[in-house]
Amino acid sequence: MIDLRSDTVTKPGDEMRRAAAEAAVGDDVYGEDPTVNELEAAAADAVGKDAALYVPSGTMGNQIAARVHTDRGQEALVERESHVYRYELGGFAQHAELQVRTYDGGADGCPTPEQVREGFVEESLHRPGTGLLCLENTHNVNGGVAAPSEDVAAAAEAAHDLDVPVHVDGARVFNAATALDVDPADLLAPVDSVMFCLSKGLGAPVGSMLAGTESFVEDARRVRKLLGGGMRQAGIVAAPGLVALGNRDRLHVDHERAERLAAGLDALGDLSAPEPDTNIVLVDTTAAGLTAAELLDRCEDEGVQGSEFGEYTVRFCTHLDVDDEDVEAAVDAVERALSR
Numbered sequence: 001m002i003d004l005r006s007d008t009v010t011k012p013g014d015e016m017r018r019a020a021a022e023a024a025v026g027d028d029v030y031g032e033d034p035t036v037n038e039l040e041a042a043a044a045d046a047v048g049k050d051a052a053l054y055v056p057s058g059t060m061g062n063q064i065a066a067r068v069h070t071d072r073g074q075e076a077l078v079e080r081e082s083h084v085y086r087y088e089l090g091g092f093a094q095h096a097e098l099q100v101r102t103y104d105g106g107a108d109g110c111p112t113p114e115q116v117r118e119g120f121v122e123e124s125l126h127r128p129g130t131g132l133l134c135l136e137n138t139h140n141v142n143g144g145v146a147a148p149s150e151d152v153a154a155a156a157e158a159a160h161d162l163d164v165p166v167h168v169d170g171a172r173v174f175n176a177a178t179a180l181d182v183d184p185a186d187l188l189a190p191v192d193s194v195m196f197c198l199s200k201g202l203g204a205p206v207g208s209m210l211a212g213t214e215s216f217v218e219d220a221r222r223v224r225k226l227l228g229g230g231m232r233q234a235g236i237v238a239a240p241g242l243v244a245l246g247n248r249d250r251l252h253v254d255h256e257r258a259e260r261l262a263a264g265l266d267a268l269g270d271l272s273a274p275e276p277d278t279n280i281v282l283v284d285t286t287a288a289g290l291t292a293a294e295l296l297d298r299c300e301d302e303g304v305q306g307s308e309f310g311e312y313t314v315r316f317c318t319h320l321d322v323d324d325e326d327v328e329a330a331v332d333a334v335e336r337a338l339s340r
Contacts, residue, residue, distance in 0.1 A: 002304045002326045002333070004261075007172075007254070007279060007319035010203045016240035023239035027232050028054075029225070035235030039242050040209070046245060047173070047194055048185025049211035053220050054238055056229050058083075058171045061195035061210040063091045063227065065167040066132060068219045069192070072097040074131030077119045077159075079105040081141040083169055084134055095227065098131065109139030110147035113158035120162050133159040135191070136169040137176045141309070144258075144280030144317075146176035149187050156190035168194040171208075172201055175278040178251045192216070201251060201279060203320050204244035206237050247320060254279040257327050258318045264331035265316075270338055283314040288338055298337035304330050 003009045012020070026032035036054050044052035055061045062084050066076060076092055078085045080102035084092065092098040103111045103119050111119070116133060123129025135152060138144045156166045168188060170176070173196045177184040188194050193212035198204035210220055224230060231237075255278050262281045265273040270288035273281055283306075285295050292308040299306060309315040316330070 002322065002330050004316040004318065004322065004330060005305050005307045006317050007201045008199055010319050010321045012203070012205045012240050016204070016243045019239035019243050020236050023235040025233035025235035028234045029230045029232060033233060033235045033238070035242070036238045039238045042242060042245055043196075043209040044211050046184060046248070047170075047188050047196065047211050048183075049188070049194070049213070051214045051217035052209045052211040053217050053224060054234065054241070055208050055210055055224055056206065056231070058169070058195055058197045058200070058208040059088050059091065060224070060227060060229050061208045062088065062134075062167070062169050063095045064210055064220045064223045065193050065195060065212075066092050066096040066098060066134070067223045068216060069165045069167060070096055070098055070131035073099070073128045075099050075101050075121055075128055076132040076134055077101055077103060077111070077116065077130060077164075078134045079103060079109050079111070079136055079139070081105075081139070082109070082134065082136045083140055083171065084136070086141065099128070101130070105139070107142065108145045108147040108151060109136050109142050110151040111155050113154050116155055116158040117162070120164065130162070130164050133164050133166045134169060135166065137187075138172045138179075138278050138280070140171070140280070143274070143282040144172065144175065144276055144278040146179040146277045148180060149182050152187060153190040165193070166191040170194045170196040172197070172278065174248045175201055175251050175255070178248075179255060179277045198241040198244045201254065201319060202244035202247045204241045207241050250320065251279070254318045254320065254322075257322060257324065261316060261318060261327050261330060264327070265334060268331075268335055268338060271334070279318045281316040281318070282309060283316065284312055285314060286312045295337060298340055299334055302333035302336050304333040
């Protein structure tokens, strides 16, 4: 089975398993796990921030950031199709007691400075005030598109002019930096905090990183404990994360394979698959006369798995467990599925 449902389905290889088995460990709640400490330092350096915190999941990282940056009852400006809005169970309301105000980020998911200013609510006797601007890069629902550095910087500048901090859900931010051919630290320099996943694209079996200033991370560590994320001998799972950081340099391979996959599917005639920015391929099934669910059922019978991303939209995601032969085989399998 060729599994293109997500880049989270990768299996740890021998190097990661050895790293886990041989990791030096200690009690991380006491700050005594040397492997976690090494990972946090390396992660902070990778995104150009002062400090970083190891968290069990990307969702927890985003939720911690919202809690640290804001006061109860404030508003968070979020993109209307963003992960924090669609896929985190209303966490901003449940964990940080925020209400959200959405903006339409367009093709790349990033708001214009005008949208930031229009969405801003000044605190008053009757209004809670805007406490956070949340960006997403790459933008998952829009097909893994990468918001350019200048757009991120302009949005962040507009927010900062209004004394609003900026957090980036950067689950796949290294994919964004690769697609844009920029240093991740430069891309993220204008923002206050960023979460990125070790288990999406980079291949770690578990874990994400939350990075920002030292004071932000100090507060985040306390909230992580509150949410049940304080781990003990976590070096066993952090060690594969250190290996995963090295996979940043090969993400362009996933992007190239996604381009070939999209081109092959688009050439079948009954599917529309625009060229992707990164490793996510969105396929419109309308012309084939099939819903996404119907096509995926047929594809699975032919040995390929994908994700339903709308009534007539399928998502295929390339990753380090997918090679060139798998891409070609996937196109042939989808062709067979269409012909049934």
